[in-house]
Amino acid sequence: MSTSASRVAIVTGAARGIGAATAVRLAADGLAVAGLDLDEPAAKETADTISAAGGRSIAVGADVADAEAVAAAVARVTETLGAPTVLVNNAGITRDNLLFKMSESDWDAVIAVHLRGTFLMTKAVQAHMVAARWGRIVNLSSTSALGNRGQANYAAAKAGIQGLTKTLAIELGKFGITVNSIAPGFIQTEMTKATAERLGQDWDAYVTARAAQIPVARAGVPEDIAHAVSFFVGEAAGFVSGQVLYVAGGPKA
Numbered sequence: 001m002s003t004s005a006s007r008v009a010i011v012t013g014a015a016r017g018i019g020a021a022t023a024v025r026l027a028a029d030g031l032a033v034a035g036l037d038l039d040e041p042a043a044k045e046t047a048d049t050i051s052a053a054g055g056r057s058i059a060v061g062a063d064v065a066d067a068e069a070v071a072a073a074v075a076r077v078t079e080t081l082g083a084p085t086v087l088v089n090n091a092g093i094t095r096d097n098l099l100f101k102m103s104e105s106d107w108d109a110v111i112a113v114h115l116r117g118t119f120l121m122t123k124a125v126q127a128h129m130v131a132a133r134w135g136r137i138v139n140l141s142s143t144s145a146l147g148n149r150g151q152a153n154y155a156a157a158k159a160g161i162q163g164l165t166k167t168l169a170i171e172l173g174k175f176g177i178t179v180n181s182i183a184p185g186f187i188q189t190e191m192t193k194a195t196a197e198r199l200g201q202d203w204d205a206y207v208t209a210r211a212a213q214i215p216v217a218r219a220g221v222p223e224d225i226a227h228a229v230s231f232f233v234g235e236a237a238g239f240v241s242g243q244v245l246y247v248a249g250g251p252k253a
């Protein structure tokens with residue numbers, strides 16, 4: 001068995017989009033993968049895809065912003081697949097609005113899933129990594145961390161994730177744990193489809209317009225991000241920590 005084959009990963013928000021592609025990619029890399037999502041039946045589709053390809057995977061239903069649910073989920077992964085030493089904090093939501101129209105509940109919901117969720121999941125999983133003296137944490141930020149009209153809540157959360165990433169890299173490094181962040185640009189998923197709908201724009205026209213602003217002249221796909229996660233999780237990336245990698249098809253957000 002290769003080293004990767006003895007590793008267990010948890011990917012949050014794994015039912016679809018970037019999380020699903022990342023779960024499938026890490027399984028192809030040889031890891032056992034627990035796909036966590038609010039909607040366990042939807043996450044099971046990802047786990048079934050992995051199992052059908054010969055990998056080891058389970059689906060776990062949990063809200064990453066709920067401390068009890070997180071503890072139960074991590075315990076179940078540990079019992080079923082083994083102690084997790086790879087964590088991809090990917091679960092996310094948007095509740096976009098200009099500041100003067102943004103409700104407190106939309107502010108709180110976005111901060112809760114992204115920041116509290118990343119904090120709770122990491123706190124729950126790091127004990128296994130410390131025990132193993134090895135770990136890989138990858139946190140999903142966004143180019144919106146640099147500022148994006150209509151996303152004060154989301155931009156604050158994604159910028160916060162970058163600070164959290166750098167701090168945890170400093171705290172956990174001595175245990176053989178790396179902590180990095182990926183900041184995607186425009187990726188075609190249900191999340192960006194919902195944005196196009198909210199703006200009243202046809203999806204294909206929206207993708208074409210966004211792609212026209214991207215130096216590599218195309219929109220991103222979830223596999224573009226999964227590939228970057230795979231790099232950070234790899235055995236050979238042990239000297240790369242506390243970094244934010246913008247995966248956006250060009251140098252600017």
Ligand code: NAP
Nearest residue numbers: 013015017018038063064090091092142184187189190191
């Ligand atoms: P997506 O298609 O909307 O998928 C997000 C997944 O997270 C969904 O399956 C969702 O479950 C799940 N989720 C939401 N809240 C959760 C919670 N509290 N606990 C557990 N799971 C939860 O989004 P995506 O585009 O793949 O985005 C993935 C990550 O990349 C997010 O962090 C996002 O902010 C970030 N990102 C995306 C883009 C982009 O262009 N797509 C760009 C930059 C950053 P439900 O379906 O049940 O709601």
